[in-house]
Amino acid sequence: MLYLYAILELPPPTKPLPAGIGGVAPLFVTSRDLACAATETADTTISPEPSQIWRHQEVVAALMEGRPVLPLRFGTVVEDAGACQRLLARHHDALCAQLERVRHCVEFALRVAGLPEMADPALDPVSISTGSGPGATHLRTLARRERGWPASTETFPHEGLAAHAAEQLLWACSPSQPDLRASFLVRRQNASSFLDDVAVLQRLRPDLGVTVTGPWPPYSFSDPDLSGGSE
Amino acid sequence: IPSRTSGEIAVADLLDRVLHKGLVLATISVAG
Numbered sequence: 001m002l003y004l005y006a007i008l009e010l011p012p013p014t015k016p017l018p019a020g021i022g023g024v025a026p027l028f029v030t031s032r033d034l035a036c037a038a039t040e041t042a043d044t045t046i047s048p049e050p051s052q053i054w055r056h057q058e059v060v061a062a063l064m065e066g067r068p069v070l071p072l073r074f075g076t077v078v079e080d081a082g083a084c085q086r087l088l089a090r091h092h093d094a095l096c097a098q099l100e101r102v103r104h105c106v107e108f109a110l111r112v113a114g115l116p117e118m119a120d121p122a123l124d125p126v127s128i129s130t131g132s133g134p135g136a137t138h139l140r141t142l143a144r145r146e147r148g149w150p151a152s153t154e155t156f157p158h159e160g161l162a163a164h165a166a167e168q169l170l171w172a173c174s175p176s177q178p179d180l181r182a183s184f185l186v187r188r189q190n191a192s193s194f195l196d197d198v199a200v201l202q203r204l205r206p207d208l209g210v211t212v213t214g215p216w217p218p219y220s221f222s223d224p225d226l227s228g229g230s231e
Numbered sequence: 232i233p234s235r236t237s238g239e240i241a242v243a244d245l246l247d248r249v250l251h252k253g254l255v256l257a258t259i260s261v262a263g
Contacts, residue, residue, distance in 0.1 A: 004256070007254065048250060053245070053246065053249050053250070056249055057245060057249055070254045071248075071249075071252075071253045071254065072253050072254045072255075072256065073250075073251075073252070073253035073254065073255050074249045074250050074253065076253075076255075076256060078256075087256050091256070098254075107248075109244035109247070109248070111240060111243075111244070171247075181247065183248075183252075211240050213240060213241045213244045213245075214244075216244070216245070216248055217248075219248035219249065219252035219253045220248065220252045222252070222253055222254040223252070223253065223254045223255055224254075
């Protein structure tokens with residue numbers, strides 16, 4: 001079996017990489033102008049131990065030095081190098097487009113704790129509060145889970161964060177994750193300005209727990225949704 | 232607002248991304 005870390009353009013880095021899953025050095029499987037960093041493993045199921053998660057991150061971060069990468073979801077395995085090559089060939093155009101999307105970019109993670117509970121303003125609260133069938137219940141669940149930015153910028157003046165971000169993604173919230181979470185794709189040259197924008201927000205709302213971490217590899221912006229196959 | 236260190240937040244953000252984001256090509260086989 002091959003454990004997969006990330007997809008990148010050829011040529012792969014020549015600099016030694018950190019040890020990967022199981023402490024094994026990564027290798028590269030190539031197809032046309034793409035490469036996939038991988039590690040041979042006997043395990044068909046990967047345990048998300050702290051050391052394994054850290055190794056996954058360390059390999060992806062090392063690959064990201066000087067080139068765009070598409071990190072794969074933790075635990076992605078294929079039968080062998082041939083299967084990996086077929087995937088690279090099948091999704092070649094979509095993967096190349098996605099690499100272009102994240103070129104010269106890093107990801108920052110924003111968390112905001114302490115915001116009042118919000119519903120998605122796109123959902124009509126009257127129509128979903130009166131029904132009692134399974135559809136109404138589902139909509140109420142969505143309204144709780146799929147909240148957006150606060151409708152009022154007085155509640156949370158987030159618009160300043162878009163000034164230096166190429167893209168942004170708001171995460172769904174859940175009972176175990178009450179914070180508002182967002183991912184920002186930021187060009188490296190704008191990273192310092194983006195962090196300044198966050199600092200402005202922190203000064204504007206010292207009552208909220210506004211935190212930012214990064215730069216991370218572009219985990220939140222790597223998936224072009226390949227469920228339908230290549231275009 | 233719960234009191235959290237920068238290390239705790241960094242780990243939570245890392246876990247969010249490594250375990251729940253990233254490109255989905257292959258099987259994703261993670262125990263429990």
